[in-house]
Amino acid sequence: MRVLGIESSCDESAIAVLDEDAGLLAHRLFSQSALHNAYGGVVPELASRDHVRKLLPLLKETLLESLSSPADIAGIAYTAGPGLAGALLTGAALARSIAYAWNVPAIAVHHLEGHLLAPMLEKPAPVFPFLALLVSGGHTMLVDVEGLGRYRVLGQSLDDAAGEAFDKTAKLLGLPYPGGAELSRLAERGRPGVVVLPRPMLDRAGFDFSFSGLKTAAQHALRAAPASDETRADLAAAFETAIVETLLVKTQRALAESARERLVVVGGVGANSRLRERLRAMTERQGVEVFFPRVEFCTDNAAMIAVAGLWRLKQGQREGLPIHARARWPLDTLSAPGAA
Ligand code: KG4
Ligand code: ZN
Numbered sequence: 379m380r381v382l383g384i385e386s387s388c389d390e391s392a393i394a395v396l397d398e399d400a401g402l403l404a405h406r407l408f409s410q411s412a413l414h415n416a417y418g419g420v421v422p423e424l425a426s427r428d429h430v431r432k433l434l435p436l437l438k439e440t441l442l443e444s445l446s447s448p449a450d451i452a453g454i455a456y457t458a459g460p461g462l463a464g465a466l467l468t469g470a471a472l473a474r475s476i477a478y479a480w481n482v483p484a485i486a487v488h489h490l491e492g493h494l495l496a497p498m499l500e501k502p503a504p505v506f507p508f509l510a511l512l513v514s515g516g517h518t519m520l521v522d523v524e525g526l527g528r529y530r531v532l533g534q535s536l537d538d539a540a541g542e543a544f545d546k547t548a549k550l551l552g553l554p555y556p557g558g559a560e561l562s563r564l565a566e567r568g569r570p571g572v573v574v575l576p577r578p579m580l581d582r583a584g585f586d587f588s589f590s591g592l593k594t595a596a597q598h599a600l601r602a603a604p605a606s607d608e609t610r611a612d613l614a615a616a617f618e619t620a621i622v623e624t625l626l627v628k629t630q631r632a633l634a635e636s637a638r639e640r641l642v643v644v645g646g647v648g649a650n651s652r653l654r655e656r657l658r659a660m661t662e663r664q665g666v667e668v669f670f671p672r673v674e675f676c677t678d679n680a681a682m683i684a685v686a687g688l689w690r691l692k693q694g695q696r697e698g699l700p701i702h703a704r705a706r707w708p709l710d711t712l713s714a715p716g717a718a
Contacts, residue, residue, distance in 0.1 A: 379452045381691060382441075382476075383684025384433065386469030387489045388515070389413075389420045391432040392680035395444035395451075396688055402499060403444035405681045407674075408432045415554050419545075426464035433472050448480045455687020458486035460516070460703030466703035473624050474701045485687040485695055486702035490709045492682035493644045495689070496522055496671040499681055504669045509638040511629050514645030514678075515541035515556065518625075520585045521707075523642075524693045526689050527714035528682045532632050533585025539619055540647045542547055543589035547617050551610050561614050561715025562650055568615025569608075575620040577627070585632050592620055602616075622653045642669045649676040690715050 380403075385392040411427050431648020441447070456473030459466055459474045470486070477484035494510050497503060510521045518541075533605035538546065541558055550622035552562065575595050578588045596617050603609040625647075633641060641661055647653065654670055661668040675681060695715035 379421045379688065379692060380446060380450050380457050381453050381684045381688040382437075382451050383680040383682075383687055384437075384454065384456040384469045384473050385489075385492070385678055385683045386429045386433060386465050387459070388465060388678060389425050390678040391429050391436055392678065393433070393436045393440040394680035394684045395440055395446050396681060396684035398688060399464075399690070402681050402684075403446065404440045405679065406436045406443070407679055408436060411556060416557050418549055420462070422462045422464055425462055426468055429465055429468040433468060437472070448476075451480060451482060453477070453483045453485055453687060453691040454480075454497050455485045455683050455690075457489045457492065457683050458702035459489065459707040461489055461705065463703060463705040466705070467701070470701045471705045473552060474699070478699070480606045482684040483691065483696050485562065485690050486697060486710060487683045487686045487690070488707060488712055489683075490517060491527070491686045491712060494521065494529070494642070494680040495685045496644050496675045496679075497642045497669040498685050499675055500669070500671055504640050504642050504667070508640035508642050508669075509629075509633055509636050510642045510644060511538045511625065511643045513625065513643070513647035513653075515539060515545065517645065518587050518589070518647075520628065521709065522636050522638070525714060526693065527712045527717065529709050529712060532630065532636070533587065535587040535589060537588050537590040540587070540589060540625065541645070543593050543621065544647065546593050547614075548581060550593075550597055550600055551614060558647060559649065562618055562652065564611050565614040565618040565652075568611040568613070570615060570619070572579070572612040573603070573616035575599065575616045577620055577624050580624060580627055585628050587624065587628065589621065592617070618650070620654055622650070622656055625653060626656050626660060629657065630664070633664060633666055638666070640667045640669065644676060646677040649673040666696050
């Protein structure tokens with residue numbers, strides 16, 4: 379079985395072809411970050427318009443590279459939410475249209491389910507059940523994953539997502555959008571311990587996070603210190619350490635409470651090398667297996683959407699003609715295909 383995946387929930391236009399036996403045959407992505415850079419964040423209308431421009435050419439290139447013709451494709455998986463409404467609609471309308479034209483099912487995929495299943499593109503892939511730390515630009519959550527569509531959100535950010543906090547602090551430091559990876563590079567030159575920022579919510583029970591206060595603390599620290607490259611690097615290091623330690627401690631607690639033996643780390647912030655290092659060391663000490671998708675599958679991509687679509691299709695999920703696009707869509711309202 380071969381599935382085409384389409385992702386357009388935010389500022390990445392992406393297409394992938396995934397084969398059940400041969401694995402990922404081709405995947406293409408166009409990032410709009412240069413387009414939104416001048417505005418310091420994603421401009422929804424510009425994002426929709428650019429998806430309209432890019433998705434079809436990407437689709438043609440990806441099909442060609444995967445040596446697939448429409449007759450080889452058994453279903454079209456598309457991100458149906460959560461995300462920017464207009465951006466979602468472009469991918470959803472394309473998916474539904476080609477599904478109709480090629481007479482195959484279209485599968486509406488939850489973007490976060492896609493992130494959760496991204497490690498399935500790697501070898502070895504984790505088996506269910508596992509604990510997931512999902513850290514992206516839009517979401518920060520700890521999820522107990524029992525199986526496909528069986529998700530229990532243990533905790534999540536009450537305000538900014540970790541990636542959002544990275545991006546906002548990067549902006550304060552004069553770095554271009556999205557600044558997570560660049561902030562991390564700047565932090566390499568920072569001196570540990572020169573600036574110390576709080577570790578939000580660690581004194582509270584439960585698995586919720588809050589990162590907006592951390593960004594404000596970074597803003598105050600920046601104002602209080604002399605303006606120099608050294609100050610910026612010290613602050614970047616302090617910020618990264620505070621986020622990484624907060625994520626680490628809460629993840630460790632969730633592993634202990636859930637007694638899961640596997641941890642998967644997904645979403646754009648999962649590309650952060652310091653976070654990976656610290657989680658590797660912690661899981662090794664605890665005898666827990668840890669799985670990270672490669673960096674390009676941490677951030678938004680269509681391969682992860684194709685995985686979720688393929689699995690749902692294999693389990694019998696079929697949909698009628700409506701086009702699904704949900705700007706808000708809680709993860710724990712999902713169910714396994716066929717379940718009541
Ligand atoms: O998963 P993703 O592509 O988008 C959402 O679904 O939200 O995540 C993007 C986020 C951005 O906030 C970006 O700054 C952050 O992931 N990010 C990083 C790194 N690479 C990407 N944050 C910290 N360190 C990185 N190396
Ligand atoms: Zn995402």
